[in-house]
Amino acid sequence: MEDSIPVPVSQESSILASIHSPEDLKKLSLEDLQHVADECRREVINLVAQNGGHFASSLGVVELSVALHYVYNSPRDKIVWDVGHQAYIHKILTGRRESMKTNRQYGGLAGFPRIFESPYDAFGTGHASTSISAAAGMAAARDLSGGTEKMIAVIGDGSMTGGMAFEAMNHLGDTKSDVLVILNDNQMAISPSTGGLKTHLVNIALNKTYNKTRKFIWNSISLLNNDLGDTAKSLVRKLEDGIKAAFTPGAFFEALGLRYFGPIDGHNLEQLVKALKEMQELPHPKLLHVVTTKGKGFKPAEENQSKWHAHNGGFDTTTGKTIVTAQKAGPPKYQEVFGETLVELALKDPRITAITAAMPSGTSLDLFQNALPNRFFDVGIAEQHAVTFAAGLAIQGFKPVCAIYSTFLQRGYDQIIHDVAQQNLHVVFAIDRAGLVGEDGPTHHGAFDLSFLQPIPNFVIMAPSDEQELRNMLYTALYHVTGPVAIRYPRGNGTGIALNKTLIPLEIGKGRIIRQGNGIALLAAGPLVWRALEVAEALQKEGMNPLVADMRFIKPLDTELIEEIAQQVTHLVVIEENSMIGGLGSGVIDYINSRKSKIPVLKTGLPDAFVTHGSMEELYRETGLDVVGITKSIKDFYPGNVT
Numbered sequence: 142m143e144d145s146i147p148v149p150v151s152q153e154s155s156i157l158a159s160i161h162s163p164e165d166l167k168k169l170s171l172e173d174l175q176h177v178a179d180e181c182r183r184e185v186i187n188l189v190a191q192n193g194g195h196f197a198s199s200l201g202v203v204e205l206s207v208a209l210h211y212v213y214n215s216p217r218d219k220i221v222w223d224v225g226h227q228a229y230i231h232k233i234l235t236g237r238r239e240s241m242k243t244n245r246q247y248g249g250l251a252g253f254p255r256i257f258e259s260p261y262d263a264f265g266t267g268h269a270s271t272s273i274s275a276a277a278g279m280a281a282a283r284d285l286s287g288g289t290e291k292m293i294a295v296i297g298d299g300s301m302t303g304g305m306a307f308e309a310m311n312h313l314g315d316t317k318s319d320v321l322v323i324l325n326d327n328q329m330a331i332s333p334s335t336g337g338l339k340t341h342l343v344n345i346a347l348n349k350t351y352n353k354t355r356k357f358i359w360n361s362i363s364l365l366n367n368d369l370g371d372t373a374k375s376l377v378r379k380l381e382d383g384i385k386a387a388f389t390p391g392a393f394f395e396a397l398g399l400r401y402f403g404p405i406d407g408h409n410l411e412q413l414v415k416a417l418k419e420m421q422e423l424p425h426p427k428l429l430h431v432v433t434t435k436g437k438g439f440k441p442a443e444e445n446q447s448k449w450h451a452h453n454g455g456f457d458t459t460t461g462k463t464i465v466t467a468q469k470a471g472p473p474k475y476q477e478v479f480g481e482t483l484v485e486l487a488l489k490d491p492r493i494t495a496i497t498a499a500m501p502s503g504t505s506l507d508l509f510q511n512a513l514p515n516r517f518f519d520v521g522i523a524e525q526h527a528v529t530f531a532a533g534l535a536i537q538g539f540k541p542v543c544a545i546y547s548t549f550l551q552r553g554y555d556q557i558i559h560d561v562a563q564q565n566l567h568v569v570f571a572i573d574r575a576g577l578v579g580e581d582g583p584t585h586h587g588a589f590d591l592s593f594l595q596p597i598p599n600f601v602i603m604a605p606s607d608e609q610e611l612r613n614m615l616y617t618a619l620y621h622v623t624g625p626v627a628i629r630y631p632r633g634n635g636t637g638i639a640l641n642k643t644l645i646p647l648e649i650g651k652g653r654i655i656r657q658g659n660g661i662a663l664l665a666a667g668p669l670v671w672r673a674l675e676v677a678e679a680l681q682k683e684g685m686n687p688l689v690a691d692m693r694f695i696k697p698l699d700t701e702l703i704e705e706i707a708q709q710v711t712h713l714v715v716i717e718e719n720s721m722i723g724g725l726g727s728g729v730i731d732y733i734n735s736r737k738s739k740i741p742v743l744k745t746g747l748p749d750a751f752v753t754h755g756s757m758e759e760l761y762r763e764t765g766l767d768v769v770g771i772t773k774s775i776k777d778f779y780p781g782n783v784t
């Protein structure tokens with residue numbers, strides 16, 4: 142595959158059109174396989190240009206996906222795609238070519254592998270670093286039941302930085318199960334990969350001495366499959382091990398118990414097919430190191446891999462230029478305001494440090510990285526470490542701000558409790574992507590952070606209703622709290638409120654009434670307070686006059702404000718974008734139940750179910766969290782018409 146962009150494929154010449162399952166691939170010559178790969182690449186470019194989605198990672202594994210489905214027998218053999226954002230070719234080759242047009246759309250295919258979607262999706266993914274554990278578990282099940290199917294984990298170099306991946310490899314060293322780990326090394330996570338492992342892998346790829354001996358080692362392995370006598374086999378193996386130990390940086394993986402092979406060119410189908418066939422014959426844990434280019438075959442993506450990790454769609458399939466009609470620039474994103482405010486504060490305070498787990502651009506901490514590189518830490522896809530690392534900084538008197546997506550913070554739960562909260566350490570958690578996130582779907586919605594943080598003693602939890610509040614809350618968290626503190630805010634644009642240069646500290650645990658009313662009160666936090674206002678307007682048309690409060694703090698809850706409101710209304714409604722179990726609504730009900738006189742409380746929020754993928758509007762409608770849905774729930778709950 143040359144560097145140029147593949148030419149469009151006409152329907153008549155399409156071999157891909159004849160591929161309905163991996164079985165169809167197996168009849169093809171290597172040359173035709175290459176055509177399939179080229180067509181797949183073109184198809185992904187067209188698909189993402191049309192509808193958006195994850196992009197550069199799938200382009201990087203085109204040949205690998207084709208080779209895997211050519212050599213292995215999925216769904217009998219199980220291929221686990223780590224994160225799964227690179228599985229578009231896999232989906233195209235496993236009978237979902239047509240339906241890929243609905244990728245990430247409401248009611249359509251998911252953007253990640255899902256066991257409910259296809260028998261070819263051996264294990265659901267979305268979060269990083271799970272594939273080796275899953276494959277190891279499946280291999281143990283196979284071994285216990287006397288099966289012979291193969292287990293393959295395909296994991297990127299970024300995802301390989303996650304602790305789980307090492308835990309799984311270490312365990313494989315004991316079980317010695319037949320698992321193939323394919324390390325897809327493109328030296329990128331979403332941003333450039335970080336850490337010692339990255340350097341290690343670069344060294345492997347660059348190690349000339351090793352590359353010279355590699356051919357010899359490879360030939361030795363091939364020899365092992367031939368009819369050599371036992372003594373000769375053991376001699377070759379010893380020789381191979383000796384050479385590897387001396388020259389192979391892959392000895393690191395070997396030390397954990399996986400035999401290391403590679404690196405090989407992940408865009409060379411012939412090499413891939415040969416290597417995979419060899420791997421099929423080896424009955425123990427092994428790692429095949431495959432070197433690829435993220436965005437391969439689409440120049441703009443190769444040249445700016447971070448930008449093209451994912452795309453909203455609407456670009457020219459040759460030049461990559463945006464072709465959608467220019468949209469008016471919306472209000473700044475919460476993330477941008479967060480990043481800018483943190484830099485503003487850190488420039489004045491050398492104690493402030495910033496931590497991301499491989500999401501510098503998504504969280505806008507790249508602003509901090511550029512401004513204050515010494516105090517910026519990208520720890521890799523390692524949320525657990527990020528949290529305890531922050532605790533370490535805090536205990537030494539620094540002010541760490543740990544910006545992690547709500548869904549990924551789930552990884553760091555014990556660290557939050559054990560390392561941060563129990564020691565009452567001043568770590569600021571900037572919880573990004575709190576609430577629904579849209580097209581990424583159930584693996585990525587930030588549905589649980591309030592539920593998992595609220596029970597933890599010592600925590601202060603706030604939710605800004607707009608960007609200025611976010612600025613003020615960040616300031617408050619850094620200078621008016623002494624223990625663990627979380628600020629949760631959603632993905633995307635703020636309200637467009639004019640930003641005030643002056644930062645005003647908020648009184649901890651104090652909310653505010655933003656609409657006076659009677660009969661019924663709507664309590665919300667975060668940007669949903671504006672929806673609560675819309676609901677109040679809608680209800681007013683029905684003869685009601687709801688009071689609306691912005692609670693600002695989920696913990697400590699403003700019980701004085703609730704008491705004040707309780708004097709004016711007979712019914713309370715909580716509106717929140719978190720699971721209804723354990724969120725603000727639960728906090729309010731717990732408080733009401735602790736009083737002598739009870740008030741009926743209606744909770745609206747995310748259901749006790751995993752919310753699907755789709756546009757935010759569709760998901761709000763589905764969960765009843767749009768204005769119409771909330772209004773209807775309130776009308777069913779509150780019979781009173783007090784005007």
Ligand SMILES: Cc1ncc(C[n+]2csc(CCOP(=O)(O)OP(=O)(O)O)c2C)c(N)n1
Pocket residue numbers: 198201224226227267268269270296297298299300301325327329330331435498499500522524549552
């Ligand atoms: C636990 C977790 N943290 C963060 C992410 C966000 N994320 C998705 S893909 C990705 C980079 C993955 O890099 P790599 O595994 O090398 O795959 P590549 O995109 O390079 O193919 C990150 C950080 C995630 N999905 N899961």
Ligand SMILES: CC(=O)[C@@H](O)[C@H](O)COP(=O)(O)O
Pocket residue numbers: 195224226267331450451503574578581585632
């Ligand atoms: C696969 C993955 O986990 C990320 O690429 C994620 O989709 C990023 O989400 P945002 O677009 O919200 O940054």
Ligand SMILES: [Mg+2]
Pocket residue numbers: 297298299300325326327328329330
């Ligand atoms: Mg990578």
